[in-house]
Amino acid sequence: MLEFAILGLLQESPMHGYELRKELTAKLGAIxxxxxxxxxxxxxxxxQAAGWITEAAETPATAEEVPALTSRRGRVVYKITAEGKExxxxxxxxxxxxTYDDTGFGVHFAFFARTDQATRLRxxxxxxxxxEERREGLRDVLGxxxxxxxxxxxxxxxxxxxxxxxxxRWLEELIANERSGRAPTVPNTGTAGGxxxxxxxxxxxxxxxxxx
Amino acid sequence: MLEFAILGLLQESPMHGYELRKELTAKLGAIxxxxxxxxxxxxxxxxQAAGWITEAAETPATAEEVPALTSRRGRVVYKITAEGKExxxxxxxxxxxxTYDDTGFGVHFAFFARTDQATRLRxxxxxxxxxEERREGLRDVLGxxxxxxxxxxxxxxxxxxxxxxxxxRWLEELIANERSGRAPTVPNTGTAGGxxxxxxxxxxxxxxxxxx
DNA sequence: GCCGCGATGTATCGGACCGATACATCGCAC
DNA sequence: GTGCGATGTATCGGTCCGATACATCGCGGC
Numbered sequence: 001m002l003e004f005a006i007l008g009l010l011q012e013s014p015m016h017g018y019e020l021r022k023e024l025t026a027k028l029g030a031i032x033x034x035x036x037x038x039x040x041x042x043x044x045x046x047x048q049a050a051g052w053i054t055e056a057a058e059t060p061a062t063a064e065e066v067p068a069l070t071s072r073r074g075r076v077v078y079k080i081t082a083e084g085k086e087x088x089x090x091x092x093x094x095x096x097x098x099t100y101d102d103t104g105f106g107v108h109f110a111f112f113a114r115t116d117q118a119t120r121l122r123x124x125x126x127x128x129x130x131x132e133e134r135r136e137g138l139r140d141v142l143g144x145x146x147x148x149x150x151x152x153x154x155x156x157x158x159x160x161x162x163x164x165x166x167x168x169r170w171l172e173e174l175i176a177n178e179r180s181g182r183a184p185t186v187p188n189t190g191t192a193g194g195x196x197x198x199x200x201x202x203x204x205x206x207x208x209x210x211x212x
Numbered sequence: 213m214l215e216f217a218i219l220g221l222l223q224e225s226p227m228h229g230y231e232l233r234k235e236l237t238a239k240l241g242a243i244x245x246x247x248x249x250x251x252x253x254x255x256x257x258x259x260q261a262a263g264w265i266t267e268a269a270e271t272p273a274t275a276e277e278v279p280a281l282t283s284r285r286g287r288v289v290y291k292i293t294a295e296g297k298e299x300x301x302x303x304x305x306x307x308x309x310x311t312y313d314d315t316g317f318g319v320h321f322a323f324f325a326r327t328d329q330a331t332r333l334r335x336x337x338x339x340x341x342x343x344e345e346r347r348e349g350l351r352d353v354l355g356x357x358x359x360x361x362x363x364x365x366x367x368x369x370x371x372x373x374x375x376x377x378x379x380x381r382w383l384e385e386l387i388a389n390e391r392s393g394r395a396p397t398v399p400n401t402g403t404a405g406g407x408x409x410x411x412x413x414x415x416x417x418x419x420x421x422x423x424x
Numbered sequence: 425g426c427c428g429c430g431a432t433g434t435a436t437c438g439g440a441c442c443g444a445t446a447c448a449t450c451g452c453a454c
Numbered sequence: 455g456t457g458c459g460a461t462g463t464a465t466c467g468g469t470c471c472g473a474t475a476c477a478t479c480g481c482g483g484c
Contacts, residue, residue, distance in 0.1 A: 026353055026357060026361075027361070027365055029346070029349055029350055029353055029369065029372065030350060030368050030369050030371065030372025030373070030375075031368075031372065033313070033346070101245070106368065109364060109368050110364065110365050110368055111364075112362075112364035113362035113363070113364050113365070134241070134245070137241055138241055138242060141238055141241055145238060149238075149239070150324075150325035151325070152321060152322065152323075152324035152325050153239055153322050153325070155386075156242050156243075156318065156321050156322055157241065157242050159242065159379075159382055160241065160242025160243065161242070162378075163242075163375065163378075166375075166378075167371075170371055174367075
């Protein structure tokens, strides 16, 4: 999963470890708290060994600007290779069952802008199926085994069931959206504290900015 | 986490591995899909080595009752020891920060019936704080960094934010409930009677639900 | 009669990821 | 001038997962 996320992020621009972690945290904040360096650095080394990424010397930029927040130092900047891009595309195309669990789905979803529509649809439907199964499991427990469980455990199941139902609905909307037309936005999951309801129109259904 | 869950479950009755996994899955179905044997068996061995649990010879069945699903065979039945119960109580009392992440909180919550009220409150509030922090992080990203992110990523954040807000509300209710009176669930049948203090470890006979 | 098949059951192995920890530099406020 | 928080790289031990292997049992189908 981390491998996938790193390859995805590095396609937007080269980065060093610390930066990568921050971007990862921003992009995946909804699913994972924060990526640990204990997994980040080893993974970077693995990707490098495989040839998907390379170390780029701390570039002194093209010349000026550079508030020089930081002077050059031990920073190691990573850059994706052509093989790395291929690898990323391959990981998207495969998209096995692990793509449907909480983390796997979240990470793939976060890179939907780089995923073709057919695959997006496949992933959304696979995820929906999986959540529906979980939902049925919870309903079973709440129905059949309710008397065997204490009230706290039952409350936990109820809350989980609620979350499942909600996610299925969310996925339905995304799927419908994906089928007819595009644009990921869902008509307001609506809860208090709506705050900015800004739907920036710019992002098209397909991939975002490309940078060679 | 697994250690905690196993000790908690074995206080209800001795079990063998397969059974333990099924019960674990039923009890924690809302948080984890299913516990892997690859973690279950090693953990059982670890607990045994530490003296928290012991292997009990396949009991020659206590007469009837209990579906007794299958016949006896190479099954290894585990039983909690006095030290194990102490250990469990100690794990509850400690309840550090790891108790507030998704998995940790879920597992602890599932055993709230064996947790004293003060600790329940502490855990619920710790969890709330943590979720509130995550919520603020998501709001920040949605507010400040929105233009840097593509529409799919934003949609993911929105969904995550919604889930956070929902969970905070859920926790608020539980906390309010916990403070005034008892009863884990929302609607309570106002039966008077003494506000019985929690159910401590000793009484293994109950922990059944107290009013559906 | 017997054959497969799904549930029951125990167990290991490699790998992914986390949390704690260590260490070093930079800019800034006090 | 000194401490402190952000930046930055890195490792270690430990938990847990997914795949895999194996063996038994009861059942229905042929």
